[in-house]
Amino acid sequence: MFSDNFRRGEGKGNSKKSSKAVSKMADLGWKAFQAVNKSLPESEAITPKWAAEPLLKSYERTAPPLGFPRETDSLCPTCVKQVREGVINKSIPLEILMNSHPGEIKAQIVEENGQVVMKKTCPTHGEFVDVMATDPKFLERIESLFYGRDFKAAEDKHVHHHGTSDIKFGRGAVLTVDLTNRCNMMCNPCFMDANQVGYVHEPTFEDTRAILDRAISFKPRRQIIILFSGGEPTIAPHFLESVAYAKKIGFYRILAATNGIRYAEDIEFCKAAKEAGQHGVYLQFDGVSEQKNKHRGVGNLFDVKLKAIENLA
Ligand code: SF4
Structure with a gap:
């Protein structure tokens, strides 16, 4: 419970100090473990029976582009509604979602006026601006904690075909x-x-x-x-x-x-x-x-x- 208070800055006096001490010790312990681990010869990665490939080492994990400013893929909210209505009333075939990219547009994620916003322009429906975060430092911190992508989905062509x-x-x-x-x-x-x-x-x-x-x-x-x-x-x-x-x-x-x-x-x-x-x-x-x-x-x-x-x- 104290670590939650510590993170929110609500802890008082001794409990805040002891939280910091515990956090520091855990950090040091982890770094020591990592140093020993790196000095040992690398063992062969195991493949659990529930996975299609061996467990990934941390350096094998990939990540999408993070941070800002950056470009990302997004959707025009008006196109999305039109496509959805078209699929429901059968004027647009469902397969369009699998084989095409209806409503997809590029977006820019930028920091502006103390906020992180996503800006995008649909050639048909104009410009859209959405607030992604009101605290850029917090978003930066959260993104920095991303530990890398996990297993690739496999043998899933009947399920993940979207x-x-x-x-x-x-x-x-x-x-x-x-x-x-x-x-x-x-x-x-x-x-x-x-x-x-x-x-x-x-x-x-x-x-x-x-x-x-x-x-x-x-x-x-x-x-x-x-x-x-x-x-x-x-x-x-x-x-x-x-x-x-x-x-x-x-x-x-x-x-x-x-x-x-x-x-x-x-x-x-x-x-x-x-x-x-x-x-x-x-x-x-x-x-x-x-x-x-x-x-x-x-x-x-x-x-x-x-x-x-x-x-x-
Ligand atoms: S599913 Fe039933 S219990 Fe749950 S919110 Fe709806 S009416 Fe209430």
Whole structure:
């Protein structure tokens, strides 16, 4: 906790001094370790079974151009809307996104008037200026911490085929799979407009299985987490079956993003979810009192959360 205060400059007196001392010692320790490490003969890099190539040494990692001023690739926000509408109403083929570069323009990232801004000009829609950072030094610091690109994505041609927006590097992340747009609550606002769009969208189990099969088909996949979401995923007809399938094909962590009601109502459901392979839940919380949660329209929602935790424990 103290290091967080230290970073924000909120620490006082002794705790700030000890934070600095710990930070300095860690820095020295790391430098000593690096010096010893560099003096030893280099061992052969290992290839983990979840990766398609050997682990990269730090000097093998590449980086995109960083710092400012610099030129980068960007999009015209108006062209993007037009293309999206065209794809939806089928006047523009979807493949254009894979095989062409609709709306793409060059942009300049520059420091101006104490801010970092991105400037770009679309030949059709004119000039756009977006503020990227109100603290150039902070952005510089964040960019300086970039430790280099990770593994190249491999064996992924059925998944990452999105044209310019393809994922090219990394080692897995969180895959959110929405199982339904229905919910047993009616929050306003709701991030998904659950229950509010006039139709129900629920992938079949076969649809979900196809998503999971594609996601497991490429490397690297070490940290890939499946987050079943919605709406409320626990009321989707194939929730338990989908959890079990994700587990069966070898996913690392399987979670549900939930309001907790189903888990609070039924301890047997908690047991069934665990049995199916659910590792944990990502529980919606607005605060640790009924007062902080009451705007969601359920009088005892905080008690519901506590009951859900108790049943899941
Ligand atoms: S619990 Fe979540 S999904 Fe359900 S209505 Fe509220 S915000 Fe939407």
